[in-house]
Amino acid sequence: MKNSFLRRRIFEIRAGVKDLVWGIKNPESFKRKNTLSPIMGRFSSYKFELLSGIKSEDYLSDAFYFNQLEGKINNFELSDYFNHKGYLPSILQSNAIPLLINNIAGIVYDADDNIIDASLVAEKLRNDPVNDEFVIKRSVGTGGGESVEIGNAEKIIPFFNLYRKKKYDFVIQPLVKQHDKLAEFNPSSLNTVRIMTLAYDGEVHHVSSMVKMGGPGGRIDNVSAGGLCIGIKNDGSLTTFGFDCYLNKTTQHPQTQLEFPDNYEVPYFNEMVEVVKEKHQLFKSHGIISWDVSVDNNGYVTIVECNTAWSGLESHQAFHGPVFEQHMSYIKNINL
Incomplete structure (x- = not known):
């Protein structure tokens, strides 16, 4: 139920309880106002005022951001496709990380998008003429660095076999030079x-x-x-x-x-x-x-x-204050 209605309602309740508990511990927050969430949003107004040093009524609470903004303007039925690292280079058309190996639905594709036998992957990695280290990661669901491994061919090959056994979609990419x-x-x-x-x-x-x-x-x-x-x-x-x-x-x-x-x-x-x-x-x-x-x-x-989907807002507001301040009219209109 990653992007289901039920998950979002449960999240809204939990976020509201968390904000209320924080507000009780910080009673000054009850004096604040919030443009989009007049009752529960006041806690976010005060919380991010303390963090950023900017007083404003235009902060978004987590519950409002995820359910009343992101939840209304993003089509979550397509999110897994857009977030899928095996499809991303085709979607972006340029500026994506190259795929050395792309495993989708149990089929292995090479860098040229040709189907290859899984038994050839180890040799390809060991004999790569350019890369000494690689990244292997699941194509979806890598939040917090989960199922992301970095290393040479000998480290990556066991994870290739493990992810195949678990029937994951996953990719192997070169390291990005920064x-x-x-x-x-x-x-x-x-x-x-x-x-x-x-x-x-x-x-x-x-x-x-x-x-x-x-x-x-x-x-x-x-x-x-x-x-x-x-x-x-x-x-x-x-x-x-x-x-x-x-x-x-x-x-x-x-x-x-x-x-x-x-x-x-x-x-x-x-x-x-x-x-x-x-x-x-x-x-x-x-x-x-x-x-x-x-x-x-x-x-x-x-x-x-x-x-x-489910991309956080808290740090942005903690650094920069009410980052949607210039877009409040639009946000209000989609919630009429």
Whole structure:
């Protein structure tokens, strides 16, 4: 019931209880107002005021965001297809990570989309003329870094056999080469830029962005897997603080001790935003998408994945305040 009506109602109840408990512990929140959720939204208004330092009535609660915005403008019957890493290169047409191996419905395809026997995969990986390390991941359901493994051929081959046995759809990809300045945050992980876009009335809008990085010694960038995120301002510079998955604030990476200076500029940030705004136009059934993007030293933008369902909002509001403030009229109209 991943995107079912029942799951969303259960989520709304749980989120409401969580917000109310937080509000009781923070009684000042009862004095706040909220434009979209006059009763329960007041807790989000105060919570994100404390985190971002920006007082506003235009914050979105989790329950409103997932059920009254994302739930209304995204077609979840298509989300698994759009999120499927085995189909993503065909959907995007460019700027996707190449697929070295693509296992769909038990059939193995090579980099040229030719069907090959599964027994040939080990030899292909061991004799790859370009790549020493690979990423193997399930094609759907890799939130928090679940079912994502990185390593040389000898490490990847057992997971290939395991995922085949479990009848997963999965892909094997080369490692993405990231820009040196992005690698500074945490050299052991691919540190991606999360960009949220909103499409309506024939335009695609950049809503909010942040950098995601792996935790100490981590190879993946997932915040829920021990990593951190840092806000990116509209000019490409960083906020001077970051958050972990519990919204604990920090001013430096725990492994590299790299501080988050406000004069740091994310390389090719505008170019990344323009690429995902262009690609969003291909997703006509989805009004809001969160993109994980990387860029190399030459400015080539790679879309690591797109998230069309259950993609979080909290960190964006914690960094930047009411990120949908300029779109309130549209949001109100779809909820009349």
